[in-house]
Amino acid sequence: MLNTSSVLEFKSSTFFAPILILFNNDMAAIEETLHAKINLAPEFFRDSPLIIDLRDLNKQNQDLDFTHLTQLLRRVGFFPVGIRGGNDQQNKQARALSIPIDTVREQGAPIIAGNVQKPEMNPQPSSQPVTTVAKPSVNPAPIPPVAVTSTLVTQPIRSGQRIYASSDLIITSQVSAGAEIMAEGNIHVYNTLRGRALAGVHGNTSARIFCFDLQAELISIAGDYKTSEDLNKQTYHGPVQIYLQDHALIIKEIA
Amino acid sequence: MARIIVVTSGKGGVGKTTTSAAIAMGLAKRGHKTAVIDFDVGLRNLDLILGCERRVVYDFINVINGEATLNQALIRDKNCNLLYILPASQTRDKDALTQEGVGKVLDELTREFQYIVCDSPAGIEKGANLALYFADDAFVVTNPEISSVRDSDRMLGILSSKSRRAERNEEPIKEYLLLTRYDPDRVKLGEMLSLDDVQEILSLQLLGIIPESKSVLSASNAGIPVILDEKSEAGQAYADVVARYLGEERPHRFIDSKQGFLRRLFGGKK
Ligand SMILES: Nc1ncnc2c1ncn2[C@@H]1O[C@H](COP(=O)(O)OP(=O)(O)OP(=O)(O)O)[C@@H](O)[C@H]1O
Numbered sequence: 001m002l003n004t005s006s007v008l009e010f011k012s013s014t015f016f017a018p019i020l021i022l023f024n025n026d027m028a029a030i031e032e033t034l035h036a037k038i039n040l041a042p043e044f045f046r047d048s049p050l051i052i053d054l055r056d057l058n059k060q061n062q063d064l065d066f067t068h069l070t071q072l073l074r075r076v077g078f079f080p081v082g083i084r085g086g087n088d089q090q091n092k093q094a095r096a097l098s099i100p101i102d103t104v105r106e107q108g109a110p111i112i113a114g115n116v117q118k119p120e121m122n123p124q125p126s127s128q129p130v131t132t133v134a135k136p137s138v139n140p141a142p143i144p145p146v147a148v149t150s151t152l153v154t155q156p157i158r159s160g161q162r163i164y165a166s167s168d169l170i171i172t173s174q175v176s177a178g179a180e181i182m183a184e185g186n187i188h189v190y191n192t193l194r195g196r197a198l199a200g201v202h203g204n205t206s207a208r209i210f211c212f213d214l215q216a217e218l219i220s221i222a223g224d225y226k227t228s229e230d231l232n233k234q235t236y237h238g239p240v241q242i243y244l245q246d247h248a249l250i251i252k253e254i255a
Numbered sequence: 256m257a258r259i260i261v262v263t264s265g266k267g268g269v270g271k272t273t274t275s276a277a278i279a280m281g282l283a284k285r286g287h288k289t290a291v292i293d294f295d296v297g298l299r300n301l302d303l304i305l306g307c308e309r310r311v312v313y314d315f316i317n318v319i320n321g322e323a324t325l326n327q328a329l330i331r332d333k334n335c336n337l338l339y340i341l342p343a344s345q346t347r348d349k350d351a352l353t354q355e356g357v358g359k360v361l362d363e364l365t366r367e368f369q370y371i372v373c374d375s376p377a378g379i380e381k382g383a384n385l386a387l388y389f390a391d392d393a394f395v396v397t398n399p400e401i402s403s404v405r406d407s408d409r410m411l412g413i414l415s416s417k418s419r420r421a422e423r424n425e426e427p428i429k430e431y432l433l434l435t436r437y438d439p440d441r442v443k444l445g446e447m448l449s450l451d452d453v454q455e456i457l458s459l460q461l462l463g464i465i466p467e468s469k470s471v472l473s474a475s476n477a478g479i480p481v482i483l484d485e486k487s488e489a490g491q492a493y494a495d496v497v498a499r500y501l502g503e504e505r506p507h508r509f510i511d512s513k514q515g516f517l518r519r520l521f522g523g524k525k
């Protein structure tokens with residue numbers, strides 16, 4: 001008789017996927033904004049799974065052809081793996097495309113564990129954004145309490161390894177030269193930082209980087225960066241914090 | 256339970272094969288039935304260092320392809336009857352190594368042996384990845400120079416993410432540092448990184464420092480693992496490594512410059 005456990009097994013597990021929240025049904029504008037976002041972290045977005053959130057659009061009665069949207073997302077390199085907040089027509093299209101449908105839970109509840117939505121620290125800069133990835137909507141509705149998560153990593157990040165956190169990122173071990181750490185929020189390294197560290201990768205200009213010993217190859221906040229060439233001009237003793245001021249990275253020793 | 260040890264480095268020519276032969280012999284000499292496998296397909300080296308190159312009939316690839324049984328291919332060492340060698344093929348192409356094939360051979364070996372030492376090829380390609388995939392312990396062989404340290408760091412990243420243990424979410428591979436070809440005099444002159452420099456980047460559990468020693472070359476020319484040359488510093492250093500791996504406490508040796516000591520003693524200028 002066949003021993004079933006040697007063939008397969010079901011395990012419950014969580015899976016990370018960013019959520020794309022749409023506020024506008026203009027396909028050209030969506031495509032343009034997506035390209036701009038992808039350029040901020042091309043490696044991260046390449047072949048990334050994606051969940052599409054249409055609640056806001058449907059609340060505003062803006063219609064959108066889900067099949068066209070899916071084609072667009074695949075063209076720019078995403079793999080749509082879920083829809084939520086779609087109307088009947090959109091859900092039907094999703095089913096035809098074999099994309100699972102998530103029933104909308106209460107506002108702010110995480111759709112996938114490990115990807116808890118995080119409130120903006122900074123108000124969105126320009127006018128009404130067209131899209132945002134894994135960020136809460138700018139919605140006048142009362143904001144329910146949401147958990148602010150952080151990602152904790154305790155093992156060393158070695159050359160060639162990459163870590164991405166959709167939250168704050170806290171690392172207690174060293175980050176080697178040739179390693180890359182990225183976070184949508186702040187980055188804390190309670191050790192030597194020798195690799196590349198990019199905070200606020202979705203454009204959060206108030207994100208900061210903190211580290212015990214700064215020997216980085218590159219530091220970046222919301223796309224503004226300094227390389228080791230700039231950094232080597234000065235030596236820092238002890239812990240530092242790095243933040244943005246008028247598009248310039250400021251590095252300050254923490255007394 | 257058998258333990259699978261991978262001897263790896265990233266960078267080539269740092270002393271992986273020398274180390275594989277030495278520690279496999281050391282483990283066998285201490286009474287543990289040990290097999291050592293050459294993963295360096297096309298370059299066959301391990302059998303030379305162990306002096307059994309003329310007794311090779313079948314190899315690792317023959318076993319994987321089912322052209323020979325494991326027992327036909329394993330060569331018993333001439334100096335120690337608890338040590339067996341599974342040589343690499345000189346003629347086959349690297350693609351002959353498959354994960355499934357390697358897994359099957361290792362599975363069979365773990366039933367018969369206490370330690371299985373995998374001598375990895377250089378690089379971070381398929382051969383090196385297969386050599387480490389099934390490992391329980393990793394000996395990361397590093398020379399005191401920046402390119403070797405960088406490559407070791409890279410290898411450590413692969414060990415922690417691309418092994419069977421990582422994929423199955425099991426306890427990670429235990430990683431150890433072996434600093435080889437260490438020359439305290441050149442460290443003093445600033446021509447080589449010091450142990451501290453290396454550890455600042457790698458921060459690994461140090462299993463031992465193997466000094467640069469002429470006896471390594473003469474041992475490999477004679478086809479006898481250097482660990483059997485008990486008079487040589489390299490041989491003693493490898494014996495310490497095996498003892499520490501088996502849980503004994505031994506102070507680290509061969510770190511300091513002898514010259515420096517004499518100079519200090521006689522108050523000479525540097
Ligand atoms: N401690 C040592 N002292 C002096 N020479 C050494 C020492 N260790 C290794 N060597 C020499 O370095 C050379 C390379 O050693 P070995 O073949 O063991 O390296 P390897 O890492 O297996 O190389 P490859 O990456 O090509 O497989 C050999 O000539 C060997 O004799």
Ligand SMILES: [Mg+2]
Nearest residue numbers: 271272295300
């Ligand atoms: Mg070798």
